[in-house]
Amino acid sequence: MRLPVRLVLLRPRNPENLGAVARAMKNFGADDWAIAELGTHDFAAMRRVAVHAEELLDRPRLVRTLDEAVADCAWVVGTSSRTVKGKRRLPPAEVAREALERAAAGRTAIVFGDERSGLTNDEVHRCHDLSAIPAGEAQPSLNLAQAALVYLYELRKAALAAAAPPSRAAEAGATDAELTAVEDALRAALRGGGFLAGPERHAVRDLTAALRRARLGRREARLWLAALRTLGRGREG
Structure with a gap:
């Protein structure tokens, strides 16, 4: 079961994060990702974390800009807690559901900013819609790999639900x-x-x-x- 999404990582600099993202992708059936402005070349550290997903480290799209990463995608969702007029802010489960609904029309890109400051204002406005994980106020920012895993989990769960055979029609209730x-x-x-x-x-x-x-x-x-x-x-x- 391949997920109809592309993870887009902008300016990642922590090699362990990249290895953990690759492992999460393998866990949940994703194999399409793009990296813009790769900030590390410590591939040994990446591979130590990408347990049984090392092959994914060999084939991300390495690009220079967000535009390049999403050029062939039909829906671009930026991960940001900001509220921007005219853009929806969806929870991960809703992103997953809509990504599957839109699959026939094209691939969905889920965009993650760098580990320190997230997406820039220009990148937020470049995305079609926004999404945020409802974390607690005491620590609202998730690690990059953790955030990617949440979206991949919701996508896998939605895909499994969509593929399940229809349930038997409910029996009519007693009058x-x-x-x-x-x-x-x-x-x-x-x-x-x-x-x-x-x-x-x-x-x-x-x-x-x-x-x-x-x-x-x-x-x-x-x-x-x-x-x-x-x-x-x-x-x-």
């Missing part, structure tokens, strides 16, 4: 009239069995309330009705 018939049959069975020897009070109401909370289907309600009526006929015989 109020059918539940009332079950209640009447329950009352008769309890009286016939001696449970209701005196005034009814609230026993039947409480027992029926549990059945109503269970949201019985029509087949289930009919089964209850048949069982209770059978019990009643057995005592009469």
